[in-house]
Amino acid sequence: MFMTAFHHLVVGLVAGSGVIMGVCAILAWLSLYISNLEQSRTTLDRAAYVASIFTVIVIPLAVISGNYSPTNSGGAIFYNKFLFSGIAFGFSTSYLVGRFRFGPEIWHHASLANLQMISASISLGCIVILGSIGSKITLGESTLDILPFWPDFMNSVVINQWLSLFLVFFGLITVIISLRNSSVSNSVNE
Amino acid sequence: MKSRIFALSTILFLLLATSSGVANPGGKGDSNRDYTCGGSCHGDPSLSSTSSAAIEVDMAPTAYSGTTTKVSVSLSNLDTSENGLVGIFLLGSKNGNNDHPEDYGWTIVQDPNGGLSNYVEVVSSNNQVTVSWVLQAPNDLGEKEIFISIHHGSYYNHNNKAYIGETDAISVNIEPIPENYPTLAEGWTSPEERISGDSSTIKVRTINTESLMVYWRLSGETKSHQATVEMIADQEWEVSLPATLGDTRIEYQIVASMGDFSNVMPWLSMGTSEPYFDGTSIGANLQSISFALIILGFMISLQSRFAPRGVPKIADNTSEVEKLMTENQGSSVPMLNDEYWSRLIRSDENPGWLWDPIDSEWVADPSFSSGGDE
Numbered sequence: 001m002f003m004t005a006f007h008h009l010v011v012g013l014v015a016g017s018g019v020i021m022g023v024c025a026i027l028a029w030l031s032l033y034i035s036n037l038e039q040s041r042t043t044l045d046r047a048a049y050v051a052s053i054f055t056v057i058v059i060p061l062a063v064i065s066g067n068y069s070p071t072n073s074g075g076a077i078f079y080n081k082f083l084f085s086g087i088a089f090g091f092s093t094s095y096l097v098g099r100f101r102f103g104p105e106i107w108h109h110a111s112l113a114n115l116q117m118i119s120a121s122i123s124l125g126c127i128v129i130l131g132s133i134g135s136k137i138t139l140g141e142s143t144l145d146i147l148p149f150w151p152d153f154m155n156s157v158v159i160n161q162w163l164s165l166f167l168v169f170f171g172l173i174t175v176i177i178s179l180r181n182s183s184v185s186n187s188v189n190e
Numbered sequence: 191m192k193s194r195i196f197a198l199s200t201i202l203f204l205l206l207a208t209s210s211g212v213a214n215p216g217g218k219g220d221s222n223r224d225y226t227c228g229g230s231c232h233g234d235p236s237l238s239s240t241s242s243a244a245i246e247v248d249m250a251p252t253a254y255s256g257t258t259t260k261v262s263v264s265l266s267n268l269d270t271s272e273n274g275l276v277g278i279f280l281l282g283s284k285n286g287n288n289d290h291p292e293d294y295g296w297t298i299v300q301d302p303n304g305g306l307s308n309y310v311e312v313v314s315s316n317n318q319v320t321v322s323w324v325l326q327a328p329n330d331l332g333e334k335e336i337f338i339s340i341h342h343g344s345y346y347n348h349n350n351k352a353y354i355g356e357t358d359a360i361s362v363n364i365e366p367i368p369e370n371y372p373t374l375a376e377g378w379t380s381p382e383e384r385i386s387g388d389s390s391t392i393k394v395r396t397i398n399t400e401s402l403m404v405y406w407r408l409s410g411e412t413k414s415h416q417a418t419v420e421m422i423a424d425q426e427w428e429v430s431l432p433a434t435l436g437d438t439r440i441e442y443q444i445v446a447s448m449g450d451f452s453n454v455m456p457w458l459s460m461g462t463s464e465p466y467f468d469g470t471s472i473g474a475n476l477q478s479i480s481f482a483l484i485i486l487g488f489m490i491s492l493q494s495r496f497a498p499r500g501v502p503k504i505a506d507n508t509s510e511v512e513k514l515m516t517e518n519q520g521s522s523v524p525m526l527n528d529e530y531w532s533r534l535i536r537s538d539e540n541p542g543w544l545w546d547p548i549d550s551e552w553v554a555d556p557s558f559s560s561g562g563d564e
Binding site: 063067075076078079082083085086087089090091093094097098101102109111112115119136137138154156158159160161164165167168170171172174175177178179181 | 386436469471477478482485488490491496497
């Protein structure tokens, strides 16, 4: 009972912070091209930065509470929730890491700004999908049902557990190597 | 004498070693059972007691042979155990064997939980329960009997007794079916459940039916909607009911018509089951984490790839450290004697470095200025 209420609370926080992060990051990126937004760039950047920190904290809480929530019946639709949570977390963290590494100056470099915008947009998209799946589970329908191309969440891509475990290690090694390479290349660049 | 004492001690030990047991306080699930589970421990007078519940049965006193009829059972004043579980039997007799209604010619079209069992377990709400069976009346004409029996625990049940309630016989007169009476075909039973999201049709077989109408509603709703019905063969119909998700139950009512006469049958229901899925919770978590890590690694690599020279990194203080080192190095230079510097050999191949032949090491040339390739 507690986990259901807690899950609803945390999911609301994920949706709120995720939307702030996504929208502010997209507007900060647009400020490169729309002169009216240029003055607000610093504010938008900071808002997106803080929201991304909060999103990265609350997504795992939502996953954990969802895991123990009685509504988790273990079907494909729930499996998809976990997968989209992972993707949202990955892109939110990428946004946060990028902003942390390069600071507010990141928006002055087109390629990096594009990457930040893509990370924030995909994260926002995944959070919208997560909300839609949640609505499907609790209400049986979603506002996004009106879209003609909405994917079928009754099926999911299931990878063998051992292969998933291998992919976890692979991902961990990828992150470590990427971070090491980035520090090496940065020192070379300087 | 010794052997007798040994034998008695052994028997006493074995008796004391037996554990106390109760008769399935958590229930046994829906199934086909005889009265008091065929004379099980629930039937033992020392392990059972009379239920305080009031049992009311609502059933039409007459039914046409081979047509559907409904048995509604209402229980009130129930004193159940903490889990509120109540077992309800629909019986054709109370002999302890061959008590199933089918032994007396009845066919269960649907039990209260959507299945085809004569014994169902339900959870009481506010010490009350109302359930109903849909039956197909026997082909044999004449007086038939139906019995209801219940089993449950009690909140204060220190003796772990089963509380049993039962009704007297409810008589139903089976009359011959009128000629051309539209009804369901013999042996047709309602599907128990559909897979979540499945909108496939259900097939209904009838007899003497010119037209068929089906109304549906979600469990708990009062407003009903008309379903699309298509005749696919003689006396065979395909009914389109909307797909359901989660644990929703959909109820439907069949109205079979012949000429001006319509036979309105009892409401049937169909549950929703999750489709077979081989994913596990731990697998979902692992896959989710792996996706997150791979995405993170990929995006960091892209950030490094696209990072232009000279982008300041607020978390990287290498430049400050190097500056300090240079300052320290600069301050330490005068402290080294001339003899040390004079022994170092300058190399054209390694500009900016001096070779120390004594310590066999390269030393940074403090006087070297790179000029910068940046």
